[in-house]
Structure formats: C-alpha cells, structure tokens
Amino acid sequence: MTYCLGILTSAGLVMAADSRTNAGVDYVSTHQKLFDFSLPGDRVILLCTSGNLAVTQSIVTLLKRDIKAQEAVNLHTLPSLYEVAQYIGDKTRQIQERDRSWLEKDRIDFKCTFLLGGQIQGEEPELYMLYSQGNCIQASKETTFLQIGEAKYGKPILDRVLNFDTSLEAAAKCALLSIDSTMKSNISVGPPINLVMYEADSFKIRYELRLDRGAPYLAQIRKFWEGYLNEAFERMPNIDWDQSQDSP
C-alpha cells in the first residue's frame, strides 16, 4: 500500500509520501513515490504516486522521456498546472489503454492515483488529485489537503489541525505526524518518508527531507508525539456517567 498527502495553504504547499510497496505480504519492497520535476526559477512540479506500481512507473517514465527528448509538450513547457494535470491524465489513459485488459484478465488492480502540486510562473500554487480515468480534482481553501492510498488513519490529525491559514511549518509538521500515525497503525505504509515544503512564489524547493527506516529524527518525532498525545489524553476528564445520561 501507499500513503501520500498534499497540503495547500495560503503560504505554499507541503507534499509527503511513504515508500513501501507490496504485492502480497511476502513481497514488500521500497520504491520512491514522490517525484520532483521542478525547473528552478520557472516552476515547481511535485508528483506523488499510488496504485499499481508498473502503471505509475510507466507513466513517470513517459513524463521523464518527454522532458529528455525536449518534446514540444512536456512538464517544463506547459503554461499552467491545470494543463500539466491534463497532460499527466493523457499519459495515464495511454498506459491504461495499453495494459488494462491484460491486468483485468488476471484480476490485477490496474488503478493508479496521483497528487500533483506546484506553481508555474504567473500562477498561484495549486494542488490536484488525478484519477485512474485521467481526470482530476483540485484542492481549495475549504478543502486544503488531498490524500491518496491508505488515507484514513492519517486523516483525523489533519481534520483537527489544518486550515488554509495554517503556517507552512505547522502544515509540514502535521504531514509528518499524519504519515507517522499511518505507519504506526498499518504495516503496509513505511519509510523512507519523503517530505517537501514549498514556499509560494519562491519557484524553488528549499526544504526537503528523506527519513529512512531507523532515522533518529523519525524516532524522536514519534517519541515526542506519543508523549504529548498521552499527556493530552491524561488531561481529558474521565467520563461522567451520570451527567451524560442527563443529556437530552
């Protein structure tokens, strides 16, 4: 499985991904799921992938190939992130057209989902979720985060903490805690974790990190959070069984 999330705030963008993939419980491996296609100074383009690994890898390969071959249309030439989303949707359809019937024959899940975040000169930062069908939806002030893959475990912390005016540093911290909560509750999501924080209008990735399995910083983050969370839990009053029954 996979867990990736993107957060759009008034100050910029945070994107994060785990790196665990599995085909059955006895074939667990590590694959990068956060890709940086930025052209510093002109555009920042970040892509997170989930779903069938052969499908997503093929799509990423096509995206890279078009840049390398300097095709007229590629991630570095398109004028808006919306058009980038459409273009990646076209690549998705192309791969689905090629592979889907062969995967379906053997009942293999051919689906894939992407998070696309970034900013192109002349535009605001944007965040999209792209579906297997090649279409997409966009994050907004009301819905500031999008998730793909094993998204449920890590959602409560996002729901309780984030809004569009959350600081970028806090959003990054929240993303890391969301991934850590997921890793704690589900073994199909695991390190290395990739995390990127992008400041709006900088057109350059200045903050990124990769936390490998056993990274002391990751262990420290988890220890801090478990401690603070347990303290918060201790502070909660015990259930008032009588008073509660009086409720209407």
Added chain:
Amino acid sequence: MTYCLGILTSAGLVMAADSRTNAGVDYVSTHQKLFDFSLPGDRVILLCTSGNLAVTQSIVTLLKRDIKAQEAVNLHTLPSLYEVAQYIGDKTRQIQERDRSWLEKDRIDFKCTFLLGGQIQGEEPELYMLYSQGNCIQASKETTFLQIGEAKYGKPILDRVLNFDTSLEAAAKCALLSIDSTMKSNISVGPPINLVMYEADSFKIRYELRLDRGAPYLAQIRKFWEGYLNEAFERMPNIDWDQSQDSP
C-alpha cells in the same frame, strides 16, 4: 456505515457503537447497534453489529426469540462465551443461507460482523469478533481491542494509548475519543453513541451511556480534546530540515 469497538483490559471490558446506517447517501437513518443480553448476577453479554442491517436485525431477532421462547439453548443458558460465539455464528449461517443468494443476485453486500463481549460465571471476561462466515477470533493481552465497520480513522488513538493494563476509565475515555475521531472524519458514522463499561466479576452493567446528536457532553468532550490535541501539536518542535537530512 458503522463503527463499533470493544476493549478488553485486566479490569474488564468497554464496548461502544455509533448508530448511523445508510443505504446510499440519500437514505441515512438511525439504528441501535449495541445490544445488551445480560442476565444480571449470572452473565453479561454485549453484542455490537455491523454490515447488512436486514441480516444483523434478523440475527438479533432470532437471539431474542430463543430467549423469549426459553429454548434449551439460548444466550442465557450457554455455559461459556465461546459457545455463545458459536451459537451466534450458527444463527448467522442460518440467515446467510436463507438470504445470501437473493442479495447476491442484486449485488447487495450480505456481509455482517459482530463484536461479542462479556463474562459468564466461572469464566474470565472475553471479547470476540464474529465474521459473516460464522467463525470468530478473540482479543488477547497482546491485542486488547477489536473493531468492526469504519475502523481506520479511530485506530491511531487506540494504538497510541491502550494496553491490557490501561485502567477501565481510561479505556472508556479512549473508546469515546476513537468514535469521536471517526465521526469527525467520516459522515457515515454518527450519533447516538452507546458506550458500556463493565467491571470484571461484577456480572452487572453499572456504567452505560447514550449520547444523542447535540448532547452537550459530547460537544464538550470534542472541544476539550481538540484543544488538548492542538496544544500537543503546538508543543511539537518544527521540522529540523538540516538535522533531518544528516540522518543515516
């Protein structure tokens, strides 16, 4: 959807359930999902239900009917909770046998799952999860909680807080927060919430509550928790981008 959970600790048992059901987004209603079949002084038997409502209601009806008809074998005569689990499994198979093919024809999900918790004189408190197929698994010191229905959102708080030696009051508080987290993140789970706390060897339910939609106590619990959780979040250090990159 549904969310029910049971927690087994050294001091007893906590069971909790929401009450929202839906058949499509335009047919949302309220149905009790936590049933008390206790015989005070002799046994405590609590049952939580999830899955196809017609199936679970039929099974609960059969259980009640056998008690009322004073059948030789019923929830009040069986000598152990394990045998109670087997008996409910038999009822499940009976209903599945009757209805399954008719539901399958119209691609209606016929599955159902139960949590069964309690204690019968001469035995320790126990907690079981019963599957659609009529078989079951049991909670243990290592796996102290079991969940059915929309279980993922509410799992992180349980994973971080609970163990077999957690006090019963803390387990009840944790169950309520787990349900509240799920309600906050998923509209298919909703009030009234039923919560029962059973003290081992008391053979009587002394602590139970029902929290209706809009109950001031529920709003207060949520407000406290969001406040404490946000404080815990504030206390977390911001991400140290440089140090993290030094990690091995």
